[in-house]
Amino acid sequence: MKAYLDLLQDVYDNGVGKDDRTGTGTRSVFGRQLRCNLSEGFPLLTTKKVFLRGIIHELLWFVRGDTNIKYLVDNNVGIWNEWPFQNYLNAQDLGNLEKHSCEWEERLDAFVIRIQKDQDFAAKWGELGPVYGKQWRNFSGIDQLDWVINEIKQNPTSRRLIVSAWNPAEIEEMAKAGLPPCHTLFQFYVSHDNKLSCQLYQRSADLFLGVPFNIASYALLTMMVAQVCDLELGDFVHTYGDVHIYNNHENQVLEQLSRAPKSLPTMSINPNVKSLFDFTFEDFELLNYQPESAIKAPVAV
Template identity: 45%
Template structure:
């Protein structure tokens, strides 16, 4: 099924959102149709790259449909706490992780509770949430408390102190900006089978260009699996936001976000979203401002971020494949 075509923007200064729309169109029109883990089916390509300049407050925030950037921001702040339980998100009205623990609960207990009632119980019952709201050692756990083990004299292993990768990268950017080891990794092979969903946006590498007051912080994100219609708009925002927060903490200007995808796909049941979005054209160039500089990277709050000049087209609803 071919999507409704819109002309490529070939002006000297094309809208940065065009590369996202071009990627969506290419996948939908030329991607390989595959049976996937969810059973829904996808059209997929291998290997894609998007680049966004973050100068002057620019953010990769889509305008061809509304992206709920506060939801994505709350998720990122949740990652930075190291929490792996959905209850803090549920209490803020963030729904993006609810389907996985709900499906696990129904599968393990046989209780046919619907999603809304399950989520309400997570909010109302801390003990129930502790048992059924945990996602396993997902992003936040790996980012701020990567598990380690020590070899003891008696030949046994014992748990060591967890590694805070976020804090380590902030420190290395301050003390050794030219390093090629500014990396945050989520793909902990030993713990994948305990995660509700293995990390999709798995590897972040930071790069410093320039020196002193002219230093600019770039970020390259490698994403092994990417749902372009629903996931990628959040992933781009979050990666750009993390880059801005890191840059502020280490006294640098934001540089460029380079996004790289491995299995880059669109779900077959998202046809209506894809075709409607490809009929739209980008409008405006929103920017984001951080209102204060907290003491550490872990002390930001949702009210620290303000988006300017964001007047997107209406949202387009579509189901999440679990």
């Protein structure tokens, strides 16, 4: 994943100060691109350990069209917890509670436990609104994932193999419970030698925390689609709009840049799965992953 480290260095060296929605502040550049040949290995960072279990469960959550965090919470994946929790605090007139203070952490733990155990509470406070899964599976009545799979099979030379999470009619509703989609649109491409590639356009990219997840997630999605469409693997291309490093991630970025990448792992997928909608967590096995230790950093909410 030298390409990722090169991009990280580029933004660290050339990014300019820019205010942001979270109030954290960033180093930001506009318009970059990264490319991975998926036949060379699974593009999971080796210069820090990445939470693959969370990536897989989140992707399956998207594919099933789910928009409530309960599935993730039940599988011990907390990557989406802070957005609905903050909305819950706001409703309790506790919106100004200092983030990651002892009281904040205690209330978050209690919130997660209640999501697990109280169905009615989860239905109300675990809901993120019409975010990724909703748009992928029901964009104004269109199941985009089902459509694109059928189109790849029937019309592989099409230049319209696109799935969009950016639905202007529902952006404000998404923003109320979480945030509008950062990875907004992806397009598949079938080459003359039957290789499937995917290009993602990401309007806003948290380079240290979010982007490694996004790369692995869409690489895995491409592998899943290739399998069910009986295609070989091509490239994953990641195109960015505002790509940034948060100011409170700078020390972590420097530590990341001091490490040398290792050989990429490989991803084994159960070959018996023939429908995109039939995959389960147990259908994936990562092989030969030997990363450096994890590097923790706060999420900007």
